[in-house]
Amino acid sequence: xxxxYRSLRGxxxxxxxxxxxxxxxxxxxxxxxxxxxxxxxxxxxxxxRGKELYDQGNFEGALESFQVAYDIKPHPVVLKSxxxxxxxxxxxxxxxxxxxxxxxxxxATKKESIRxxxxxxxxxLVTIExxxxxxxxxxxxxxxxxxxxxxxxxxxGPGEHEVSLKNEDYEPVVKRIALESGVASAVSVDFKTxxxxxxxxxxxxxxxxxxxxxxxEEEDExxxxxxxxxxxxxxxxxxxxxxxxxxxxxxxxxxxYKDNPNATKTMQEAGERKAIVADVSFGVAAAAAIIGTIxxxxxxxxxxxxxxxxxxxxKFKITPVAGGETLGLNASLVF
Numbered sequence: 001x002x003x004x005y006r007s008l009r010g011x012x013x014x015x016x017x018x019x020x021x022x023x024x025x026x027x028x029x030x031x032x033x034x035x036x037x038x039x040x041x042x043x044x045x046x047x048x049r050g051k052e053l054y055d056q057g058n059f060e061g062a063l064e065s066f067q068v069a070y071d072i073k074p075h076p077v078v079l080k081s082x083x084x085x086x087x088x089x090x091x092x093x094x095x096x097x098x099x100x101x102x103x104x105x106x107x108a109t110k111k112e113s114i115r116x117x118x119x120x121x122x123x124x125l126v127t128i129e130x131x132x133x134x135x136x137x138x139x140x141x142x143x144x145x146x147x148x149x150x151x152x153x154x155x156x157g158p159g160e161h162e163v164s165l166k167n168e169d170y171e172p173v174v175k176r177i178a179l180e181s182g183v184a185s186a187v188s189v190d191f192k193t194x195x196x197x198x199x200x201x202x203x204x205x206x207x208x209x210x211x212x213x214x215x216x217e218e219e220d221e222x223x224x225x226x227x228x229x230x231x232x233x234x235x236x237x238x239x240x241x242x243x244x245x246x247x248x249x250x251x252x253x254x255x256x257y258k259d260n261p262n263a264t265k266t267m268q269e270a271g272e273r274k275a276i277v278a279d280v281s282f283g284v285a286a287a288a289a290i291i292g293t294i295x296x297x298x299x300x301x302x303x304x305x306x307x308x309x310x311x312x313x314x315k316f317k318i319t320p321v322a323g324g325e326t327l328g329l330n331a332s333l334v335f
Contacts, residue, residue, distance in 0.1 A: 124158060
C-alpha cells in the first residue's frame, strides 16, 4: 500500500513538473488566461528546478529555468538568482545589468546589499581596448554580437573569453583571451596580415549567350569598313560643305557685280576666287568619294589582319597639293 502511494505521489510530481515546464514553452505571458495560483505554481516549479541545476553546477540550465520562472511571474528576488548564474558563466556585465533591474523594482527589498554586490562586480570588470586595421570591424564577444565597432572599449569579467572581429572584406578573425581581475587588456587585429580576404562572388555566365556575344563581336569587327574608307568619307563631306558654301558666296558676288554699275574689278576677282575654291572643294569631294569607293571594294579583311606588310591588301595615300594657282589632292592606290 505504501509502495503504491509513493508511486502515485511520484507520478503526480512528475505531471506537475512537466506542466510547469510546458507552460513557458507555449509562450505564456502575463496576459494569458491563467489564474494567479496557476502562475504561482508554474513559476515555483521552474524556480525549484533552477536551484537544483545551480547546485549541480549546470549554470546554463539554471539560468534558463530562473528566466522562465521570472517570465511567468516576475518577482525581483528571482533576478538575484539570474544574476548569480551570469556571474558563474563569466557574464559580469550581464549580472550587473540584472541587479540594476532589481534595484529599479519598487517591490525589491534589502537593496543596500545588492548595491554593494553591484559595486563588487564592477570592481571585477576588465577594460579591453579593441582595435583593428582597417577600423570599423564589428565586435562579437563569446558568440554574442555587440553594437560596437573598432576602435572601442568593452568591459568583461575575468576568465577566458572569445573576441571575434569581422570586416566585410575578410573572414572573421577570432582572438581568445584570458583576463585577470583589475588587469587591463587589449585586442588588436590587422586584417591585411591576419585575415583571409573574401573572394567576390563570380557571376555565372550562360555559355550559349557568351558564344552568341562573341560571335556577334567577331562579326561586327570583321564586317566594318577600313579606317581609310572613313577618312575618304570625311573628306567627301568636308568638300561638299565647303564647295556649297563658297559656291553660294561666289554666285552672290557675281550677282552683286552685275547689278552694281560701280562695281570694281576687285569685286569680280573676289567672286572668281570663291568660285575656284568651290570648284576645288567639289573636286576634292568627288576624288575622295571615288577613292573611298575603290578602297571599300578592294578591301581585303584577311590581308589587313595579317599586317601592313601583307602584299594582298590594298594601300592608298592621299597628299594635299598647293602652289601657285594650283590647289588639290594627289591620291595613289596600290594593289
